[in-house]
Amino acid sequence: MTTSATLEEKPSVCPLDCPDTCSLSVLTDGNNILEVRGSKANPYTAGAICKKVSSYYPDFIHGERRLTTPLLRTGPRGSLKYSPISWEEALDRVHDGLTQAIENHGPESVLPFNYAGPHGQLAGGSMDFRFFHKLGATQLDRGPLCGAVRGAAYTSLFGNAPGMEPEQAEKSDLLVIASNNVTVSNLHLARSIKAAKKNGAKLIVIDPKRIKIAEQADLYIQIKPGTDIVFFQALAAELEKRNTIDKEFVERWVFGYEAYMNAAREYSLQDAANICQVPLEQIEDFLNHYTKAENVAMSVGNGAERGRNGGSSIRAAMALQVLSGNMGRPGAGIIAKQGLAFPSTSDKLRRPDLAPESTRMLNIVDVAKHILDDSLAPPIKAVFIYNHNPVCTHPDQNRMRRALSREDIFIVGCDIEMNDSMAYADVILPASSHFEFPDIYAAYGQAHLQRAEPVIPTVGSSLPNTEIFRRLAEKFGMDDPTFKADDYQLMDDAYDPQAPQMKGIRPSSISLEHSLPMTAENDQELIMCKTVFPDTTTGKIELFSADLEERFGYGLPRYQVVPQSYPLTLISPSSSKRTNATFGGNRESMGSEVLEINPADANQRKIKEGDKVRIWNDQGEVYLIASITDKVKPAIIYSPKGTWLGSSGTNQTVNALINADLRADIMGGACYNDTFVDIETI
Numbered sequence: 150m151t152t153s154a155t156l157e158e159k160p161s162v163c164p165l166d167c168p169d170t171c172s173l174s175v176l177t178d179g180n181n182i183l184e185v186r187g188s189k190a191n192p193y194t195a196g197a198i199c200k201k202v203s204s205y206y207p208d209f210i211h212g213e214r215r216l217t218t219p220l221l222r223t224g225p226r227g228s229l230k231y232s233p234i235s236w237e238e239a240l241d242r243v244h245d246g247l248t249q250a251i252e253n254h255g256p257e258s259v260l261p262f263n264y265a266g267p268h269g270q271l272a273g274g275s276m277d278f279r280f281f282h283k284l285g286a287t288q289l290d291r292g293p294l295c296g297a298v299r300g301a302a303y304t305s306l307f308g309n310a311p312g313m314e315p316e317q318a319e320k321s322d323l324l325v326i327a328s329n330n331v332t333v334s335n336l337h338l339a340r341s342i343k344a345a346k347k348n349g350a351k352l353i354v355i356d357p358k359r360i361k362i363a364e365q366a367d368l369y370i371q372i373k374p375g376t377d378i379v380f381f382q383a384l385a386a387e388l389e390k391r392n393t394i395d396k397e398f399v400e401r402w403v404f405g406y407e408a409y410m411n412a413a414r415e416y417s418l419q420d421a422a423n424i425c426q427v428p429l430e431q432i433e434d435f436l437n438h439y440t441k442a443e444n445v446a447m448s449v450g451n452g453a454e455r456g457r458n459g460g461s462s463i464r465a466a467m468a469l470q471v472l473s474g475n476m477g478r479p480g481a482g483i484i485a486k487q488g489l490a491f492p493s494t495s496d497k498l499r500r501p502d503l504a505p506e507s508t509r510m511l512n513i514v515d516v517a518k519h520i521l522d523d524s525l526a527p528p529i530k531a532v533f534i535y536n537h538n539p540v541c542t543h544p545d546q547n548r549m550r551r552a553l554s555r556e557d558i559f560i561v562g563c564d565i566e567m568n569d570s571m572a573y574a575d576v577i578l579p580a581s582s583h584f585e586f587p588d589i590y591a592a593y594g595q596a597h598l599q600r601a602e603p604v605i606p607t608v609g610s611s612l613p614n615t616e617i618f619r620r621l622a623e624k625f626g627m628d629d630p631t632f633k634a635d636d637y638q639l640m641d642d643a644y645d646p647q648a649p650q651m652k653g654i655r656p657s658s659i660s661l662e663h664s665l666p667m668t669a670e671n672d673q674e675l676i677m678c679k680t681v682f683p684d685t686t687t688g689k690i691e692l693f694s695a696d697l698e699e700r701f702g703y704g705l706p707r708y709q710v711v712p713q714s715y716p717l718t719l720i721s722p723s724s725s726k727r728t729n730a731t732f733g734g735n736r737e738s739m740g741s742e743v744l745e746i747n748p749a750d751a752n753q754r755k756i757k758e759g760d761k762v763r764i765w766n767d768q769g770e771v772y773l774i775a776s777i778t779d780k781v782k783p784a785i786i787y788s789p790k791g792t793w794l795g796s797s798g799t800n801q802t803v804n805a806l807i808n809a810d811l812r813a814d815i816m817g818g819a820c821y822n823d824t825f826v827d828i829e830t831i
C-alpha cells in the first residue's frame with residue numbers, strides 16, 4: 150500500500166513524436182507512475198502539457214497491454230497467441246532467425262523497420278543503428294513517412310540553419326499559421342499566439358479544416374488541400390505588382406529570384422481563388438494584413454506536405470516570407486526546423502561507417518510492397534519492428550497486413566505495449582518506457598536540450614532499447630567497445646560537447662532541473678539573416694534549388710493537378726487523443742472514430758448526424774460515425790489518424806484507404822491527403 154511518505158516528484162521529459170518535447174514532473178511511489186504533469190525545467194513548455202499525456206501515460210506504463218516478458222508466437226500471425234519465454238531464449242531465437250535469413254539471402258535480407266516512437270536520442274536510434282549497420286542490414290529512409298518533405302522544403306531555401314524559435318512569435322504583429330493544427334499538435338505555439346494577440350497581433354489561419362485556433366483568427370482561409378502552392382505563388386506575383394517586394398533584402402540574401410518570380414507570375418489572384426477554392430475577397434484581405442504588418446511570423450505544419458504538391462506548397466509559403474523581407478528581426482521569420490540548432494553528432498552516435506559500402510536503402514513507404522515482392526534481390530526475409538506501429542500508421546493498411554502475414558519471413562517485434570503490429574511478430578521483446586532509463590532529448594519544435602534519468606525501475610523484465618541491442622550485438626559476436634558503450638557514453642556521442650551551444654556542459658551532465666537553450670553566437674536568440682545565416686551552396690536563401698532540380702526535377706516549386714478517382718477527398722490529421730498511433734489502444738480511442746462531413750455532402754447521401762457510415766474506395770472500407778459540420782468544405786471529409794484496427798467494425802482504419810504508391814513532388818513522401826473515397830450510411 151502506498152503512503153504519502155513514499156511519494157516523490159521526479160523530473161522527466163516527454164518522448165513522443167510531437168514538436169514541443171515538454172519537460173515533465175512525475176509523481177511516483179518508487180515503482181509506479183501515479184501522475185504526469187508539466188514542469189518548468191523547460192522554460193518554453195513551462196508547466197503546460199497536453200491532456201493525452203497527463204491522462205493516458207500511467208495506464209500506458211502499467212496497464213494490461215504492457216509487455217513485461219519476452220513472448221513466443223504459438224498461433225497464426227495476428228491471433229495474439231503467445232507464450233512467455235526467457236530473455237536468453239528470446240535473444241537466441243532472434244539470433245537464429247536473423248542468421249538464417251543472412252545465411253540464405255545475405256545481410257540485406259534483414260530489415261530494421263523502425264520509425265519515431267520515442268524521440269530520446271538513445272531509445273530513438275543509437276545502439277540499434279550500430280547493430281544493424283554492422284550486420285549489413287538493409288537501410289531504411291524513414292523521413293518519407295512524415296517530415297522529410299517539409300524538412301527538405303525548408304533546407305532547400307535555408308540549408309541546415311535553424312528557423313525562428315516559436316517564443317519569438319510573441320514579438321510579431323501578424324501570425325500566419327498554415328496547415329498546423331496547433332492546439333492538437335503544437336500546443337505551446339498556441340500559447341505564443343495567444344500572447345501575441347494580447348499584444349495586438351493579428352492572426353491568419355489557412356487550413357482545409359476549420360480547426361480550433363481558427364476561431365481566434367482575424368482571417369480564416371479554408372483552402373482546398375494541396376493547392377497552397379498556387380495561393381502563395383499568386384500572392385508573390387501580386388506583391389511584385391504592388392511594389393511591396395523587399396528589394397534590398399532580396400538583393401542581399403536571395404538566390405533565384407527571377408526564376409522563382411517567372412513561375413509565380415503564372416498565377417493571378419483570380420487563378421488562386423479558382424484553384425484553391427477561396428473567395429477573392431479573402432485573398433485581398435490576406436494581402437492587406439500581410440503588407441501592413443511589420444513583423445510576420447509564419448508556421449507551416451506537416452499537413453501541407455502530405456500530398457503530391459507537398460514540397461512545392463511549403464516552399465512557396467516560405468518564399469513569401471523571404472520576398473517580403475520578413476527575416477532578420479525578432480518576430481519576423483519562419484517557425485521551423487529548430488532541430489538544426491542542436492550540435493548533433495548523429496554519425497558518431499549511430500555509426501553509419503560500420504555498414505558495408507553501397508548497402509541498399511529502401512523508402513519506408515514501400516516496405517509492404519517490398520516484403521511481398523519475391524523478385525526483390527535479395528528478398529526481405531527477416532523484419533525487426535521497433536519504435537513503430539506500421540499497421541496503424543502506414544498508407545495501404547491491408548497491403549501492410551498481407552506483407553506481415555507472410556509465414557516465410559521471420560518477424561521480431563519490440564515495443565512497450567501490445568499493439569496491432571506486434572501481433573504479427575514471431576518473437577516479441579518487451580521494451581522499457583522512457584520513464585525507466587536515462588535519455589537525452591532535442592526537439593523539432595523548439596531549441597532546448599534536455600536530459601532525463603529513470604523515475605521508476607524497469608517494469609517486469611522489460612529492457613531499454615540500448616540494452617536489448619547491446620545483448621544482441623554480443624550474441625552476434627560484435628565485441629568492439631562500440632557495442633558496449635553505456636547510456637552516458639551514448640549521450641556524449643549524440644552531441645558535440647565542444648560546440649558553443651553546449652556552453653562547456655557535457656551532454657551526459659545536463660541538469661535534470663533546467664534545459665539547455667541552444668542559442669546563436671554570443672548567446673543571442675536565433676534570427677535568420679541576423680544571428681544565423683543561410684547554410685546553402687550560394688550562402689543565400691535559394692528560391693531555385695539546384696539540388697531539388699537534380700534529384701526530383703523540382704528546381705522551382707510547381708503545381709500539378711491531382712487526378713481524383715472518387716468524389717470525396719479524405720484528410721486524416723492528428724487527433725487530440727493520440728500521438729500518431731500511441732495511446733490508440735486506450736478505451737477513449739477504441740470506439741468508432743468521428744467522420745466530419747459538410748451538410749451538402751451529407752444531404753446528398755441522406756446521412757444524418759450520428760449515423761454509422763461506410764467509407765470506401767478500391768483499397769478498403771472503414772466504419773465511422775458521421776458528424777455533419779461546415780468545419781469541412783463540400784467534397785472534403787475529415788477523420789483523425791492513429792486509430793487501431795479494433796476501432797472500426799471492418800477491422801480496418803482510414804489508413805486502409807490511403808494509396809501507398811503515390812509520392813509527393815520531392816523526397817518520395819507519402820501522400821496521405823490525396824485519398825479519394827465515397828461514403829454511405831449502413
Ligand code: SF4
Nearest residue numbers: 163167170171199202
Ligand atoms: S505529446 Fe507534445 S504537448 Fe503532449 S506532453 Fe508530449 S511533448 Fe508535450
